[in-house]
Amino acid sequence: MEEILTVPIVSNVGWSAAEFDDIMRTHQARIYRILWCELRDDEAAATLTQDCFLKAYRGRAEFRGEASVSTWLVRIAVNLARDYQRNRRQGFWQRLLSGTAKDAELANMAVDGTPRADRAMLAREQLQRTMAAVKTLSPQQQTAFHLRYIEELSIEEIAAAMSVEIGTVKSHLSRAVSALRLQRNEP
Amino acid sequence: MNHLTDEQLAGWLAGEADPQTRSHVDSCPQCGAEALELRDGISRYAIAMRRKSALAESAHMQGKLAPRKALAPHRLRWAGAGVLALLLASSTGWLVKPHLNPATAQPTASAPAHLEHDAHSQAASQLSDDELLEAVNNDLSSDVPEALSPVSTITVERNEIAATSAAAKASTASQDSLRRKTNVP
Numbered sequence: 001m002e003e004i005l006t007v008p009i010v011s012n013v014g015w016s017a018a019e020f021d022d023i024m025r026t027h028q029a030r031i032y033r034i035l036w037c038e039l040r041d042d043e044a045a046a047t048l049t050q051d052c053f054l055k056a057y058r059g060r061a062e063f064r065g066e067a068s069v070s071t072w073l074v075r076i077a078v079n080l081a082r083d084y085q086r087n088r089r090q091g092f093w094q095r096l097l098s099g100t101a102k103d104a105e106l107a108n109m110a111v112d113g114t115p116r117a118d119r120a121m122l123a124r125e126q127l128q129r130t131m132a133a134v135k136t137l138s139p140q141q142q143t144a145f146h147l148r149y150i151e152e153l154s155i156e157e158i159a160a161a162m163s164v165e166i167g168t169v170k171s172h173l174s175r176a177v178s179a180l181r182l183q184r185n186e187p
Numbered sequence: 188m189n190h191l192t193d194e195q196l197a198g199w200l201a202g203e204a205d206p207q208t209r210s211h212v213d214s215c216p217q218c219g220a221e222a223l224e225l226r227d228g229i230s231r232y233a234i235a236m237r238r239k240s241a242l243a244e245s246a247h248m249q250g251k252l253a254p255r256k257a258l259a260p261h262r263l264r265w266a267g268a269g270v271l272a273l274l275l276a277s278s279t280g281w282l283v284k285p286h287l288n289p290a291t292a293q294p295t296a297s298a299p300a301h302l303e304h305d306a307h308s309q310a311a312s313q314l315s316d317d318e319l320l321e322a323v324n325n326d327l328s329s330d331v332p333e334a335l336s337p338v339s340t341i342t343v344e345r346n347e348i349a350a351t352s353a354a355a356k357a358s359t360a361s362q363d364s365l366r367r368k369t370n371v372p
Contacts, residue, residue, distance in 0.1 A: 029244060036240035045240070046247045123231055130228040148201060150233045155201065170197065177197040180225050 015060050023069060024053050030070070030151065031077045037146045038081040038139075048084060052077045067160050074153070074161040078143055085139060129186075133179040137172075140164075144172035191218045200226055 015023065031052050036045035055076050056063075063072060134142060140162070147158045148169075155173075159166045191199070191211060198204045199212055199222055212222050 029241070032244045033237060033240040036243055037236050042243040042247055045243065123227075126224065126228040127231040127235060130232040134232070146236070149229050150236050155203065170194070173201060174193045174197040177200065177225065178193040180228065181193065181196075181221070184221065184224065184228075 020053075020057055020060060023056075023073075027070060027073050028053070031073055034074060034077050034146065034151060035081055037150055038078070038143060039084065044084060048077065048080045052080055055080075068157075071153075071157055071160045074147070074151070074157075075163065078147075078161055081143075082139070129183040130180065133176070133183040136179045136182075137176055141172040141175050144169050145176045148173060190215065191222070196222060196225070200229065 028049065032045055032049045035048045035052070036042070039045055039048070052073060056073055063069070067075070134145060137145060143162060144158055147153045147161060148155070153161065155166055155169050158169045162169065191208065195204065195208045195211075196218075199208055204212070212219050
């Protein structure tokens, strides 16, 4: 397994357990959401959320504050998700078999029981097209897309979290737009 | 200006478009409609993902926190029972006693060697028990954030039990002392 904590090791000063509890409470929902969006698996997201904070806690002395705590945690989470996806043997079949039901469920969640049936239908269709487009993206492109539009991170933050260049993030997002456009133009 | 490229549209969606691109989105009906439609689709996607993950997290936390409290004392009891069983096993010797094959067993001449072997085995076993106890103790007393590990719950409970026990002893001692004082004329 690759080394997750890439923040330079300089300081021995870390957080106390109480301080780390606060950090955890502040960031737990976001980290879970990022992992869930990456994996679409409730249990795996929960387990990796714990792993993420455990790794961060163990490596707390290594955190210098060059990146924000949030970016640092997101980076750990993204790497954990990558490792998990790499190691998941049956992932392809699992996603293939369960994807339709989950997507339908998601499609319903974006529609707030609006009284106008046509608006609801349009919203569902837009969402389904977006989901279909996202599925065509590579894992890296999906991660950039999720971090930008779900977590609303800046391009710079995404680059730091994914350990890539800013230009690479822009390229990923551009590719996502290309996929969205393709889906939109499909009959 | 031609219609927007993927890069330009991505920049506009990311809120980082240059003035020329923004102007084009405002003035070109085709690009404007496309940009707004993509933005709406992404927005719905983000909302759906956030809701679903929030529901999943909430369901997971509800399912996880309730049994954790109930399980913690059981874990403590099992850990205690395991340590006790190992101590008993090592003290009675059956765990580490070598099983001699009657066909190959040496008679009296090898007795001192056996005694020496038993002594070494017992020492090794004792060391092993000590290591085990130390490991259990380290686990129980490790300073980790509350939310990280169930062992912190066990630590708190263990400390509470110890505190209760100490308080009960102190109370008994003070009552005895009081009784002695009152009986003395």
